[in-house]
Amino acid sequence: MxxxxxxxxxxxxxxxxxxxxxxxxxxxxxxxxxxRDMLAALRKEHxxxxxxxxxxxxxxxxxxxxxSDDGEPAGTAGRPMLHVLxxxxxxxxxxxxxxxxxxxKLGAGGLIRAYGGTLARALESASLIRYTPHHRYLVRIPxxxxxxxxxxxxxxxxxxxxxxxxxxxxxxxxxxxxxAADFVPALTDLTAARSVITDEGEHLLALxxxxxx
Numbered sequence: 623m624x625x626x627x628x629x630x631x632x633x634x635x636x637x638x639x640x641x642x643x644x645x646x647x648x649x650x651x652x653x654x655x656x657x658r659d660m661l662a663a664l665r666k667e668h669x670x671x672x673x674x675x676x677x678x679x680x681x682x683x684x685x686x687x688x689x690s691d692d693g694e695p696a697g698t699a700g701r702p703m704l705h706v707l708x709x710x711x712x713x714x715x716x717x718x719x720x721x722x723x724x725x726x727k728l729g730a731g732g733l734i735r736a737y738g739g740t741l742a743r744a745l746e747s748a749s750l751i752r753y754t755p756h757h758r759y760l761v762r763i764p765x766x767x768x769x770x771x772x773x774x775x776x777x778x779x780x781x782x783x784x785x786x787x788x789x790x791x792x793x794x795x796x797x798x799x800x801x802a803a804d805f806v807p808a809l810t811d812l813t814a815a816r817s818v819i820t821d822e823g824e825h826l827l828a829l830x831x832x833x834x835x
Contacts, residue, residue: 633747650716652680652714676690755800757798763817767816781827
């Protein structure tokens, strides 16, 4: 299982450049249909806009890409937007920029900088996430081991997703897949073999992307 970077939730960013208004819309998407629905909604909302340009990246190995200049000079809008998403290594994301023309022509270079730049700045304030492979374990222990276990796990990049209290304590814990091979033997040793451990399999856990704003 391979991790990847994306956006966690929809985000809107607005900037004024040479009297033209650029409104950036970002959203997580799972399919080309999701991206088309997003664009259709924007065209309905911004029916008086001069242009609604877009770029989308979907999936992994390979990543499927699409971009549109929507009437801007070829290569001045969709392609710069797509380049920003590529540079950021983002996928399962749709980006659209609504432009309301302000009367001042930007020229090809100015358009490239405007579309690419506004998207890059929008991403700086968006909630970017990293889907990271983790193994999920159910760990059942006697109550007297709970404090020792939680103290040990505070030093490690484990995430306790749930705690269930009955005759014993059952902890649901997510362990980075790169550390999974050592998890069971280390826990067996820590608890003197008094733990019952069930591997629930691997999944992708969404975490804030490092260094992302």
